[in-house]
Structures are given as structure tokens and as C-alpha cells.
Amino acid sequence: MKNEIDALMQASHVDALLVVGAGQHNPAMVYLTGGGHLTNADLIKKQGETAVLFHGSMERDEAAKSGLTTRCYDLYPMQEYLKETNGNQIEAAALRYARMFADCGVTTGTVALYGSTELGTKFAILSHLQKIMPGLSFTGFSPDPILMTAMMTKSSAELARIRKMGQITTGVVGRVRDFLAGQNTQGETLVNPDGSPVTIGQVKGKINLWLAEAGAENPENTIFAIGRDAGIPHSQGNNDDPLTLGKTIVFDIFPCETGGGYYYDFTRTWCLGYAPDDVLKLYADVKQVYAAVTAELKENAVFKTYQTRTNELFEAQGHPTMRIDPATQEGYVHSLGHGLGLRVHEMPFSGYTAGDNEKLVRGSVFTIEPGLYYPERGMGVRIEDTWFINENGQPEKMVDFPQDLIIPLQ
Amino acid sequence: MKNEIDALMQASHVDALLVVGAGQHNPAMVYLTGGGHLTNADLIKKQGETAVLFHGSMERDEAAKSGLTTRCYDLYPMQEYLKETNGNQIEAAALRYARMFADCGVTTGTVALYGSTELGTKFAILSHLQKIMPGLSFTGFSPDPILMTAMMTKSSAELARIRKMGQITTGVVGRVRDFLAGQNTQGETLVNPDGSPVTIGQVKGKINLWLAEAGAENPENTIFAIGRDAGIPHSQGNNDDPLTLGKTIVFDIFPCETGGGYYYDFTRTWCLGYAPDDVLKLYADVKQVYAAVTAELKENAVFKTYQTRTNELFEAQGHPTMRIDPATQEGYVHSLGHGLGLRVHEMPFSGYTAGDNEKLVRGSVFTIEPGLYYPERGMGVRIEDTWFINENGQPEKMVDFPQDLIIPLQ
Numbered sequence: 056m057k058n059e060i061d062a063l064m065q066a067s068h069v070d071a072l073l074v075v076g077a078g079q080h081n082p083a084m085v086y087l088t089g090g091g092h093l094t095n096a097d098l099i100k101k102q103g104e105t106a107v108l109f110h111g112s113m114e115r116d117e118a119a120k121s122g123l124t125t126r127c128y129d130l131y132p133m134q135e136y137l138k139e140t141n142g143n144q145i146e147a148a149a150l151r152y153a154r155m156f157a158d159c160g161v162t163t164g165t166v167a168l169y170g171s172t173e174l175g176t177k178f179a180i181l182s183h184l185q186k187i188m189p190g191l192s193f194t195g196f197s198p199d200p201i202l203m204t205a206m207m208t209k210s211s212a213e214l215a216r217i218r219k220m221g222q223i224t225t226g227v228v229g230r231v232r233d234f235l236a237g238q239n240t241q242g243e244t245l246v247n248p249d250g251s252p253v254t255i256g257q258v259k260g261k262i263n264l265w266l267a268e269a270g271a272e273n274p275e276n277t278i279f280a281i282g283r284d285a286g287i288p289h290s291q292g293n294n295d296d297p298l299t300l301g302k303t304i305v306f307d308i309f310p311c312e313t314g315g316g317y318y319y320d321f322t323r324t325w326c327l328g329y330a331p332d333d334v335l336k337l338y339a340d341v342k343q344v345y346a347a348v349t350a351e352l353k354e355n356a357v358f359k360t361y362q363t364r365t366n367e368l369f370e371a372q373g374h375p376t377m378r379i380d381p382a383t384q385e386g387y388v389h390s391l392g393h394g395l396g397l398r399v400h401e402m403p404f405s406g407y408t409a410g411d412n413e414k415l416v417r418g419s420v421f422t423i424e425p426g427l428y429y430p431e432r433g434m435g436v437r438i439e440d441t442w443f444i445n446e447n448g449q450p451e452k453m454v455d456f457p458q459d460l461i462i463p464l465q
Numbered sequence: 466m467k468n469e470i471d472a473l474m475q476a477s478h479v480d481a482l483l484v485v486g487a488g489q490h491n492p493a494m495v496y497l498t499g500g501g502h503l504t505n506a507d508l509i510k511k512q513g514e515t516a517v518l519f520h521g522s523m524e525r526d527e528a529a530k531s532g533l534t535t536r537c538y539d540l541y542p543m544q545e546y547l548k549e550t551n552g553n554q555i556e557a558a559a560l561r562y563a564r565m566f567a568d569c570g571v572t573t574g575t576v577a578l579y580g581s582t583e584l585g586t587k588f589a590i591l592s593h594l595q596k597i598m599p600g601l602s603f604t605g606f607s608p609d610p611i612l613m614t615a616m617m618t619k620s621s622a623e624l625a626r627i628r629k630m631g632q633i634t635t636g637v638v639g640r641v642r643d644f645l646a647g648q649n650t651q652g653e654t655l656v657n658p659d660g661s662p663v664t665i666g667q668v669k670g671k672i673n674l675w676l677a678e679a680g681a682e683n684p685e686n687t688i689f690a691i692g693r694d695a696g697i698p699h700s701q702g703n704n705d706d707p708l709t710l711g712k713t714i715v716f717d718i719f720p721c722e723t724g725g726g727y728y729y730d731f732t733r734t735w736c737l738g739y740a741p742d743d744v745l746k747l748y749a750d751v752k753q754v755y756a757a758v759t760a761e762l763k764e765n766a767v768f769k770t771y772q773t774r775t776n777e778l779f780e781a782q783g784h785p786t787m788r789i790d791p792a793t794q795e796g797y798v799h800s801l802g803h804g805l806g807l808r809v810h811e812m813p814f815s816g817y818t819a820g821d822n823e824k825l826v827r828g829s830v831f832t833i834e835p836g837l838y839y840p841e842r843g844m845g846v847r848i849e850d851t852w853f854i855n856e857n858g859q860p861e862k863m864v865d866f867p868q869d870l871i872i873p874l875q
Contacts, residue, residue: 075584076584079684079685079686080490080684083583092685092686092688092699092701094699094810111699112794112798113697113698113699113700113798113799114699114700115697116694116697116700117699117700117701129791129792132791133818134791134817137818144607144608144818145605145606145607148607167585168584168585168588169583169584169585170583170584170585171581171582171583171584172581172582172584173493173579173580173581174485174486174578174579174580174581174582174584174587174605175577175578175579175580175604175605175606175609176605176606176607176609177584177588177605178578178587178588178591178603178604178605179604179605179606179607180605180607181588193588194585194588194589195555195584195585195586195587195588195589195590196555196585196586196589197554197555197558197586197589197590198554199585199586260680263677263680263682263723264674264677264678266677267673267674267676267677267678268674268677270670270673272673272682272683272684273682274489274490274682274684274725275487275489275502276489276502276723276724278502284526287523287525287526288523289502289504289521289523289524289527290523290524290526290527291501291502291527313673313686314686315684381539381542381544382539384522388522388523389523400504407544408543408547408554
């Protein structure tokens with residue numbers, strides 16, 4: 056939570072944070088400012104002090120909404136710095152940062168860098184800043200012991216926003232299911248009233264429309280992949296492909312609040328009309344593992360222990376896993392889940408590089424998404440729900456939605 | 466254009482490019498790969514050679530769509546690098562980069578950095594990489610003499626995509642105008658059929674819905690600001706505010722192709738029902754300057770010369786400008802325009818820091834957006850169209866749309 060930030064900075068021996076970039080679609084900046092239309096901003100937070108938000112003059116009202124101390128870039132006139140640096144924009148920008156840091160009382164110590172931005176320009180500016188402020192040392196983390204660690208525990212207000220996104224997301228998934236169920240078939244193909252095939256592009260258009268109608272945004276697109284494509288976990292599906300019966304469709308949807316706020320993440324696997332026996336078997340295997348793992352979730356457990364458990368369960372069913380063969384492209388080929396918030400993927404992670412501190416603590420929000428993939432057999436199955444640890448320390452599914460494989464057709 | 470990249474690298478003494486980040490909403494990566502659902506990728510381009518795209522195993526099909534040489538991260542096993550670095554993720558990631566660069570034949574020279582990404586982690590990785598590959602030196606630019614310079618000149622395919630976005634954008638603007646014109650009034654307020662005030666939030670909801678319907682995305686939101694808010698160029702407007710008659714509404718809309726592709730940028734200023742005399746005067750002043758400046762546009766002119774010209778014209782009308790008083794918040798307080806493409810703001814720029822090489826060359830696409838702002842008088846006016854220099858060297862408006870101030874009500 057936000058009130059942990061100073062203690063986390065102290066524990067990490069960090070004297071100040073510098074957060075750069077836009078006010079939207081920029082998790083660290085959104086977390087500390089509350090979001091807002093800031094084309095470009097900087098935030099400096101000294102340990103133990105309130106953050107200062109630097110903003111353009113035209114965006115002073117948007118900056119003020121943050122409730123933070125604000126300072127306009129006009130106080131740091133680039134035209135003068137450009138004169139001092141013979142027109143060198145990188146050096147002039149470094150000079151501006153030097154004055155901003157000095158005004159925040161940050162002239163020595165370690166500064167941790169945050170924010171999503173274009174890498175090259177900032178790298179050059181910070182390299183020059185390092186030269187003109189030798190008392191400062193810039194650093195970044197992986198894993199992140201400060202902001203992402205604070206963000207790992209959600210407040211009740213954050214949980215409510217994520218649940219709202221979950222309701223919107225599953226609402227749209229329900230509309231997609233009803234739309235598909237309402238179409239006709241021609242042979243093995245789903246067709247529109249005019250007889251043309253229903254395509255993946257058409258379905259994705261409806262998803263974006265229905266998300267916008269519900270006030271959500273879909274910046275990372277949707278996975279809606281059928282057959283062999285469903286067998287490749289992140290294949291998005293080809294817009295021109297028709298929907299055919301009896302093939303697995305992996306439908307993975309991860310929209311966010313408008314303006315780049317909180318995300319939801321959800322997957323269902325469907326077959327139109329019927330499912331062949333080998334698909335039924337594959338689906339039953341994934342569903343069994345999903346049920347076993349979610350039944351074992353416990354407050355304060357280290358998330359990656361469930362990755363080990365999931366590998367065991369799939370291996371017991373006879374499927375290849377990346378644990379046994381890191382290069383396998385069949386069987387269980389990804390990690391069990393990930394934290395979720397202002398990023399679609401954040402701490403706690405469940406992969407092998409995750410830390411022992413990435414636990415399912417009260418207020419953490421995370422996906423559980425076991426899956427099995429056999430691209431050469433033209434099939435893939437994934438079931439994903441977003442879970443959290445509630446205020447009583449119980450694991451709880453954020454929003455419920457049926458896990459049926461087959462969508463019956465008329 | 467893309468075919469200039471090697472020459473621009475040579476002229477800038479850059480031996481290789483490293484482009485980091487996602488495959489979508491990441492201009493440099495989208496430019497070089499064509500876009501695609503890559504959660505995380507790296508692209509290394511050595512001068513004179515084809516680019517190599519590094520990608521996750523699950524995204525191999527998406528990577529292949531780029532047509533570039535692709536290499537899977539599986540070839541660079543993090544688990545081994547983590548062993549070599551005692552579990553230090555930053556150092557392991559640097560080790561992976563070292564192997565990737567070596568495999569591309571890049572072990573000495575200057576590497577220019579590109580891509581939109583979370584700054585802290587990459588900064589730490591590159592700082593470590595610098596230590597283990599002392600023959601490489603990393604750099605970034607402002608202004609950018611390589612990629613953004615190449616991107617400044619659009620191919621006919623790029624122009625067609627931007628024009629399509631312009632048609633979608635102005636189509637939505639027309640729907641908004643027709644919607645507003647179709648509502649009733651109650652005193653000085655626009656009201657819905659049920660008598661409730663039409664709010665800014667309601668209009669923005671419709672804008673997002675209609676954009677989604679047309680297959681566009683609106684990642685940076687829309688400016689729809691009335692009265693005093695219209696007097697602050699980047700104020701987005703408050704969702705709860707009702708629309709009242711006779712006040713300036715600044716409507717600035719800048720959507721992009723789904724997946725973070727090409728943008729359009731467009732502004733109209735409207736008054737519902739009627740306009741007071743001082744607004745009519747302000748609007749006439751802006752329109753006159755828009756007409757004068759666009760009539761003077763010429764192929765190969767340096768863009769910022771029109772900024773000087775715009776200042777002269779507004780000053781001749783008696784308005785304050787930032788040229789005379791850099792701290793003014795009244796009158797003409799921003800620059801005339803900016804290039805447009807995979808970014809909503811890119812080269813050529815017209816501001817005082819823009820270079821003499823930022824010219825209106827054949828194939829450049831740019832906005833012309835003069836405006837006047839008087840927040841204390843509760844009004845602001847901006848008129849913006851996107852222009853380009855066509856294949857005959859003529860300046861041409863990308864898409865036409867009426868510049869009427871008043872929306873007549875029933």
C-alpha cells in the first residue's frame with residue numbers, strides 16, 4: 056500500500072524516487088498521482104517527504120487534481136538552459152533536472168528510477184545528469200523492492216475498482232458467448248444471417264465496442280485464437296479466420312479502466328457446437344488442475360510454490376512441462392499466474408525467477424491460469440480467473456463466470 | 466522513410482540500434498516490426514544489416530509476422546544466467562543482452578537506444594551491460610537524427626493509413642455535432658430527453674463508443690473542455706460538467722489505429738446555440754491566422770518559421786504571446802503544430818527548440834493548430850487540422866471538415 060513507500064525506500068537504501076513520463080498508461084505515475092492528462096511530467100519524492108509533481112503550464116489544472124505539491128516547468132526555463140549548453144537539448148534537460156532535484160533538497164544519495172518512457176532520450180539525459188551531479192547515483196530494480204512491492208497489496212478502494220473491471224469484463228464475455236450461440240451454421244462454419252462466415256476480426260470488433268460501451272479500454276488487444284493458434288499461448292488469432300465448430304477457442308481478455316487505470320484478466324476456452332473426445336480430455340485435465348490448485352490457495356503462501364504444484368499435477372496427468380524440458384512447446388508451457396493492478400502483469404509473480412517475498416498476502420490480487428497446449432494437434436486450453444486474498448485472509452475469486460467448454464448452437 | 470535508416474545511422478556515427486519494449490503502443494518497435502502482440506521484445510539492428518527480433522517462445526507466430534530475422538529468448542536461457550550471477554536478475558538480464566549483441570556481431574561501437582519501456586529496470590541493466598561490454602557505448606538523442614528523422618517522411622501507404630484515421634476521426638466529430646444539435650435546451654443548459662443535463666462525461670462516452678465502432682482506439686483520451694477549462698489548452702474537461710449554451714467548447718480528438726498504430730489529430734471549437742460578441746471576435750482572430758498561415762505553407766520550409774509568423778500575426782491583432790512574455794497564460798501560449806504518425810507528437814516540431822532540419826518535406830504530416838486562450842474570461846479557441854505535403858510538393862489538408870463555430874439548436 057502507498058503508506059509503506061517510505062519504509063520500503065529506507066529498507067532499500069534509496070533516498071529519492073524519480074518517476075518520469077505521462078500521467079496515463081504509466082503505472083508508477085498513475086499510482087502516485089491518481090492519473091490525469093499529463094502529456095509529460097516528472098515526480099520527485101524524497102524519503103519522508105511529500106512528492107512534488109512537475110508539469111507543463113497548460114496542464115496545471117490536471118496536475119492540481121493529484122493533490123500533490125506541484126511545480127510548473129516554467130520555473131525551469133529551457134530557453135535559458137539551452138543558452139547555457141550551446142543549444143544541446145540533452146544537456147539542457149539534464150540541467151533542468153539538476154535544478155529540480157536541488158529544489159527538492161536531493162543533491163546526494165541514491166535515486167531510484169520509475170515510469171514508462173522512451174528509453175533513449177532519458178538514458179542520455181540521466182547519463183549527463185550523473186556527470187553534473189556526481190553526488191547522486193541512479194538505480195533501477197528487478198524485482199522492485201519499493202513501488203511494485205507497495206502496489207502488491209491493494210486497498211479496499213483498489214479492490215473495488217478491479218472487481219468493477221471484472222464485472223465489465225465478464226459482462227462482455229457473456230455477450231460474446233450469447234452472440235456466438237445465436238448464429239447459424241453452415242457445415243462446420245459459424246455464419247452470419249447473410250451467410251458469410253463469422254470471423255475472428257468481427258468478434259474482436261464487437262469486444263472493443265462492448266468494452267467501450269461499458270467505459271473500459273483495451274490497450275493490449277484480446278487473444279481470440281482458434282485451433283492451432285489456440286495451441287500457442289499468446290497467439291492473438293487472425294482477423295480473417297472463420298470460426299469453425301469443434302475447435303478450441305482460447306479467449307483471453309485483459310482490459311483496463313479508461314485512461315490506463317486498473318486491469319482485469321480473464322480466459323475461457325470454448326468449442327462451438329461440440330468438442331471431440333481429445334479436446335474433452337484436455338479440458339478436463341486443465342479444469343482438474345485449476346480446481347486442485349485453487350482449493351489449495353492459502354494466505355501468506357509463496358506464489359511460486361503453486362507453480363511447482365501445478366507442474367506436479369500436469370506431469371502426473373502425463374503432460375510435458377517446461378520444468379522437465381525447458382524447450383518444450385507442448386503441454387504446460389507458461390507460469391501459473393501473476394499479480395494484477397495498474398499493470399496487467401505485476402508482483403506477485405509465480406515464475407521461477409519470482410522471489411520468496413512474492414506471497415499471497417491480504418489484499419494481493421493475482422490470476423490463476425493453468426493451460427495445456429498442443430499446437431501440432433490443433434488445440435490449446437486455458438482457464439483463467441482473477442483471485443484475491445480478502446480482508447479475512449481467505450482466497451476469493453474476484454468475479455464468477457461459468458467454466459463451460461461447449462457453446463451449444465441452435 | 467525506412468530505407469534511409471542505414472544512411473542516417475552512418476551520418477550519426479551509430480553502429481547499431483537497440484529497440485526495447487512491447488510490440489504495440491511503442492512507436493519505434495511498431496515502425497520496424499509492423500506491430501504485433503509482443504508482450505516484451507528486443508530488436509537489434511546493426512548498420513547495413515537486417516534487424517533481428519528477439520521474442521518469447523509463446524509469441525513466435527506474432528514475431529514471425531514481422532518478416533524480420535527472429536530469435537527466440539529460449540536460446541538465451543535466463544535460468545543459466547541467473548546461476549552465473551548468483552540470482553541477480555539485473556546482471557542476468559545484462560548477460561543475456563551481451564550474448565544477443567555478440568550473436569548480432571555487435572561487440573564494439575555506439576548503440577543508440579529506442580523504445581518505450583519502464584525506465585528503472587532497463588537503466589540498471591544497461592548500466593551493468595556497459596561494465597561487461599566496455600567496447601560498447603550506449604546513447605540516446607534529442608532531437609533524434611535516426612529513427613524519428615526517418616519517420617518524418619511518410620510513404621504513400623502510411624499517408625493512406627493516416628487519412629483513413631482522419632476520416633474516422635472527423636466522422637466521429639460529425640456524429641458528436643449532430644448529437645448535440647439534436648438535444649433540447651432548458652434555460653442555458655443542453656438537456657437529454659429525460660430533462661437531465663447533457664454532461665461532458667456522457668459525450669466522451671459516446672466518442673469512445675463511436676471510435677471503437679469505427680475500429681479506432683483512444684489511448685490518450687479526448688479534450689472536451691468548456692468555458693474556463695477551454696481557456697487552458699490541455700485541460701480535458703470535467704466529466705460531471707453540464708454543457709451550457711454560448712460558452713466555447715474546445716474539442717481536441719487524437720485517436721489511433723487499434724493496437725497503437727497511426728494517429729490523427731483534430732480540433733474544433735464550438736458554441737452551442739449562440740456565441741457572445743467577444744467569442745465571435747476571438748474565433749474570427751484565430752480563423753484569420755489559421756487561414757493566413759496555411760496559405761503560406763510551402764514545401765521544404767522550416768516548420769518553426771511559421772511559429773514566428775503566427776506570433777507576429779497574433780501580436781498584430783493585439784494578443785499576448787509567449788514570445789513576448791514566456792510566462793503568459795493568456796493569448797497565444799503554445800506552438801503552432803507538430804508532426805504526426807505512430808506518435809501523436811513527433812518531428813517536425815514548430816517550437817523554439819526545433820531544428821532547422823525539421824522541414825515540411827514531401828511526405829511529412831503535421832498539424833496546424835493556432836489558438837487563443839483567456840481562462841479568466843472563461844473562453845478559449847483552437848482550430849486544428851492535419852496537413853501534409855503531397856507527391857507534387859503541394860501542402861494539402863488531410864481531411865476536410867467545416868470550421869463553423871456555432872452549433873444551431875432546435
